Each structure stands twice: as C-alpha cells, then as structure tokens.
Amino acid sequence: MLSNIRIVLVETFHPGNIGAVARAMKNMGLNQLWLVSPRAFPDDEATSRAAGAKDLLDQARCVDSLQEAIADCQLVIGTSARERTFNLPLMDAETAAKQVIQEAVSGEIAFVFGRETMGLNNAEMLTCNRHLFIDANPIYPVLNIAQAVQLVCYEIWKAAQAAQQPSFSTQEDAPYARHAEMALFYEHLERVLRRTSFIIPQHEGRVLDKLQRYFNRSRPEKTELGILRGILNAVEETLDREHPPQ
Amino acid sequence: MLSNIRIVLVETFHPGNIGAVARAMKNMGLNQLWLVSPRAFPDDEATSRAAGAKDLLDQARCVDSLQEAIADCQLVIGTSARERTFNLPLMDAETAAKQVIQEAVSGEIAFVFGRETMGLNNAEMLTCNRHLFIDANPIYPVLNIAQAVQLVCYEIWKAAQAAQQPSFSTQEDAPYARHAEMALFYEHLERVLRRTSFIIPQHEGRVLDKLQRYFNRSRPEKTELGILRGILNAVEETLDREHPPQ
Known part of the structure; x- marks a missing residue:
C-alpha cells in the first residue's frame, strides 16, 4: 500500500533537503522518491542528512520533467502554501492521507513538492488533481520542504495504521485492582x-x-x-x- | 491557550537542533521554549536554524534542572521512543494534543524531549504524568528531535484549530496540583x-x-x-x- 505512494520533489536547490526528505519518508514507511531536475544530486550533503535512509537516495528516480515523474499516477496531489489560488479541490494533510490510503490499494499516487523558495508554479499545480494546503500559524507559516514532507508522511503513516487496525488503541491492559x-x-x-x-x-x-x-x-x-x-x-x-x- | 503549552528540551547537544525546534514551534503557533542545561546556547548555529523564529530563542528560558522547567505545570508529557518501558499511560501525539488543548485553558502544560542520543532517562520519565510515543516505521523509527517536536506541535496546532470550532467546548477545569x-x-x-x-x-x-x-x-x-x-x-x-x- 505505502509502496504505491511516491514523493516528488521539483527542482530542489539544497541537496541537504533531499536527504532530510528521504529520512522523513523512511521514518514513516515510504520509499518511493522521485527527483525532478535537482540542482545537485547525488551529493554528500544529501547522503549525510539522509542518515539511515541512504537506500532511498540510491533508489531515487531522477527525471527531467514533472510529467515524467507522475506519468503512471492515478492521483496527483500538489502542495502549495498559497491557499485557494488554484481553484483545485483543497485538502489538508490528514484528509489527503486518508483518501490516499484508500486509493493506494489500486494504483500509484504522487505528492508533489516544489522549490524551496517559490514552491510549484501555476502550470505545475494545474497538472495536479488536488491542492494540499498545510495549515500552520498564519503569522509564520514558513515550513521548509523537509518539514512539509515530514508532516504529510506522518499523516500517511497514521492513516495506514488506522486502516490496518480500525480499533487502534493506546490503552494498556494493566491488571487493575478489583x-x-x-x-x-x-x-x-x-x-x-x-x-x-x-x-x-x-x-x-x-x-x-x-x-x-x-x-x-x-x-x-x-x-x-x-x-x-x-x-x-x-x-x-x-x-x-x-x-x-x- | 497555546501560550500555556511549553516545549522543554533536556540537555540538547547540537545548538542547531534548538534552532530547528524554535522554527517548528513558531510554525505551529507555540512560543514557550525551555532549555534544561543545553550544551551550547545561545549559539550562532541555533540562531541560523531558527530563521524567522529567533524571537523564541531570545525569550527561551534556560534552567539547570527539569524540575525547574516543569515546577508550575499541571500536566507533564514525556516523549520517549522506548515503547512501554515506563508503565506510564501511553499516548500518541494526536491524543495527547487533543487532551492538552482542553487542559491548557486552565493551566500550564509541558512536553519534554530528551537528549539527541539517548532521550530521557528513567528518573526524568518518572516525573512525567504521561508517556508520549510517536508511532513511526518500526524498521527505521529514527526521528530526530526537531522532527519529533515538529510532529507534536503540528498535532497541537490541529487540535487548537478544531477546538475553535463552536461545537467543541468540553473543557475540564479541574485545578490539578502543580x-x-x-x-x-x-x-x-x-x-x-x-x-x-x-x-x-x-x-x-x-x-x-x-x-x-x-x-x-x-x-x-x-x-x-x-x-x-x-x-x-x-x-x-x-x-x-x-x-x-x-
């Protein structure tokens, strides 16, 4: 299920961010990383920041265009901090993750993240099916790309866990006094x-x-x-x- | 409400992590940062990683013991990746955040994060009321401290947003002992x-x-x-x- 969900990074500038993304993905059970025209990759800084998730970097697919990265996907979710600009259906991370976990049983799904400085452009967002907006403090909504990927992967992991065991419980079964x-x-x-x-x-x-x-x-x-x-x-x-x- | 919730970092080794934590906090509307015996603070690396959240570093409280950092708190939640070791009530981040948002109306609450290498020790966990365990990929559950804080702050922010909806007003007002x-x-x-x-x-x-x-x-x-x-x-x-x- 999780193996059908990919993270696509478009024109990432800092290779360290690619490493941090790989680590965040692996933390949450994702392993399909696609890179669209990264400025520098492979790169020592990426490897260093990836820590134990170097295998994701080794397997990462490097392509020249967003179109290539999402060609076989049935659902493409673009992330943007510009709320309501694109007239795409707007979702928060939790909602997107829950839907994706349902759909990933039957096909490939991509979450697309843009450049560090300016995100995804209008044409790129237009190729997406959904617009993911990560809600954050309006006076300082500056999530960096690794943080944004982290939050999305975390919601995906949570949704996957919930789907596997509908009655997820944090209760301990301590032998309470009668x-x-x-x-x-x-x-x-x-x-x-x-x-x-x-x-x-x-x-x-x-x-x-x-x-x-x-x-x-x-x-x-x-x-x-x-x-x-x-x-x-x-x-x-x-x-x-x-x-x-x- | 969010101003009654503090993040406590115990003996942080890398000042860069303190900066990253400040940034993650401010992204999600939190601003009370307490540092227990950080190895190096203030520090240029912390300031650099904090980016626009330098104000949180300027206001951060540096103290010598965990006891000082949580003295006036009515609820103390310790984070540990060691699941079920401590026999404290175990919570995931979402559950903890929802409870905290209810209680933060009436008192101070602390989330405590340990050292980069070894987390919180047993004595420190014992002073907590609850054990927060962040669920992650069991084959690579290596969240770094800034990532862990990020996820917790994100859940707090989500719970706070949900609590502002008019229908959501079941608040406890029990004056717990400090x-x-x-x-x-x-x-x-x-x-x-x-x-x-x-x-x-x-x-x-x-x-x-x-x-x-x-x-x-x-x-x-x-x-x-x-x-x-x-x-x-x-x-x-x-x-x-x-x-x-x-």
Whole structure:
C-alpha cells in the first residue's frame, strides 16, 4: 500500500533537503522518491542528512520533467502554501492521507513538492488533481520542504495504521485492582484515618467520599494497591509498637 | 491557550537542533521554549536554524534542572521512543494534543524531549504524568528531535484549530496540583514511610518510584493533594503524641 505512494520533489536547490526528505519518508514507511531536475544530486550533503535512509537516495528516480515523474499516477496531489489560488479541490494533510490510503490499494499516487523558495508554479499545480494546503500559524507559516514532507508522511503513516487496525488503541491492559479489593482498601484507610484522628467522630465531613472519588478515578493497579495497603499496615504497626491500643 | 503549552528540551547537544525546534514551534503557533542545561546556547548555529523564529530563542528560558522547567505545570508529557518501558499511560501525539488543548485553558502544560542520543532517562520519565510515543516505521523509527517536536506541535496546532470550532467546548477545569506541590508531597510521603519503617534503609527497593509513578499517573487535584498531605500530617502528629521522636 505505502509502496504505491511516491514523493516528488521539483527542482530542489539544497541537496541537504533531499536527504532530510528521504529520512522523513523512511521514518514513516515510504520509499518511493522521485527527483525532478535537482540542482545537485547525488551529493554528500544529501547522503549525510539522509542518515539511515541512504537506500532511498540510491533508489531515487531522477527525471527531467514533472510529467515524467507522475506519468503512471492515478492521483496527483500538489502542495502549495498559497491557499485557494488554484481553484483545485483543497485538502489538508490528514484528509489527503486518508483518501490516499484508500486509493493506494489500486494504483500509484504522487505528492508533489516544489522549490524551496517559490514552491510549484501555476502550470505545475494545474497538472495536479488536488491542492494540499498545510495549515500552520498564519503569522509564520514558513515550513521548509523537509518539514512539509515530514508532516504529510506522518499523516500517511497514521492513516495506514488506522486502516490496518480500525480499533487502534493506546490503552494498556494493566491488571487493575478489583472493586472488592478497593472496598477493603477503603475500610482499611478509614480505620487508619480514625486512629490518627484525621477523621474525628463529631466532624466526619466528606473526606472519605473525596478520597474514594480520587482513588476510583486514578484506578490503582493490583501491585499499587498492595503498596498502599502496605503503607497503612506500616502505620498501624508503628502505632501498635509505640502505643498499643487499649 | 497555546501560550500555556511549553516545549522543554533536556540537555540538547547540537545548538542547531534548538534552532530547528524554535522554527517548528513558531510554525505551529507555540512560543514557550525551555532549555534544561543545553550544551551550547545561545549559539550562532541555533540562531541560523531558527530563521524567522529567533524571537523564541531570545525569550527561551534556560534552567539547570527539569524540575525547574516543569515546577508550575499541571500536566507533564514525556516523549520517549522506548515503547512501554515506563508503565506510564501511553499516548500518541494526536491524543495527547487533543487532551492538552482542553487542559491548557486552565493551566500550564509541558512536553519534554530528551537528549539527541539517548532521550530521557528513567528518573526524568518518572516525573512525567504521561508517556508520549510517536508511532513511526518500526524498521527505521529514527526521528530526530526537531522532527519529533515538529510532529507534536503540528498535532497541537490541529487540535487548537478544531477546538475553535463552536461545537467543541468540553473543557475540564479541574485545578490539578502543580508539579512543585507534588514534589513536596513526595518528600513528605518518604519521611512518613521511613518513620513507619515501611521503607527500611537496608532495603530501599523501588517502592518510592512505584508510588511516584502511581500518583503522577493519577494526577490528584489540589484539594485531593491537600487531603493526602493532611493524612500524612495526622500520622506524624499521632506518632509525635504517642512517642515523640528523640
């Protein structure tokens, strides 16, 4: 799926940016890099910035025109920071990534990024099917090309993950204490709070309710509840030793 | 809202990365940068990489410890590429950003990023409430620090934009305890645990770490922390009354 998605860089000036793009791509599972008339490539600076993603540079396709780079693509998405200039359907990165992940099952798709200084020109944008606009701080919307590619690749990766496992969950399956164990803990806690006069019979207040709310919200795991019970035991034993109950 | 969210960099080695982080932050509307013992700062390389975000470098706060950088924060999110090592609640960047945007209405929040080579150490992660894990290609998950900050800031920006839509107004306003208050609580707790022999000098074990992990995860509100401190006081006073310390 991800192997059907390519990143196309048009007339990149700084070879270091090509390396940074390769690294950003590989971080997110993409490996098809196309270069349209880069000023300098291959180049040591590109290799250096690519770090462990040098394989993407080795496999990169260098071509003379954008047309060549996108010839076999069924969907071409041009990126531009000029919002609404082109009258193409405008998408944000998240929306584009989700659509692309659907379509990449059946065909080739290109994300096209322009020159560092001036992006893609009107003719180039016109060859695209969609206009990707990366939303950013309007007072400083200056994403460099590697950053822009990074964000797009990240959204593609996220969409690919979501497509593979619709119920993606960050929940851990910690062995939480059972309700009955919590009830025993609350009894124990109350006993200690009375013995230490934290709760005074004439002024019961709502402190136990508040403590119960806190501990229930926080959901101690079994081992954590064991520690809390151990602390209460230690307090009782210390008091027993020093001043046995009548 | 965004002004209550800070990025904390711990012992950054390359000043260029500090500049790149500042740029990534400003792109996405963030401006609170804290530096814990950077190797070299201010530095020409940082300024150069920051480009138009030099103002963030000028305003950056340089401190000697992570504790200082997060003292007034109610939520501290540590980033680590070591998945599931720390037993903190694990979040992805999108989930973290959405929660943070809700909470930033009422208090200060920190995202903490570690050293280029080895990230945050265990003790540093233990002071955090949450563990942010940036999902990436498992065969090449090597995001550099500026890329990681970039992705997190991008998710924050997206969540902030979504939150400005009128329908989105479910905000929590629980006054959580501040980090510095939690630090005082841990000191107090340790004192009581030693006095009740729950912690024995010859067998320190990892119980304090486990307790810190539990309480950081559970995030007591100010009033709840007040109750917990009150319990510790009551235990100490009872012991004093019945068996004054020598």
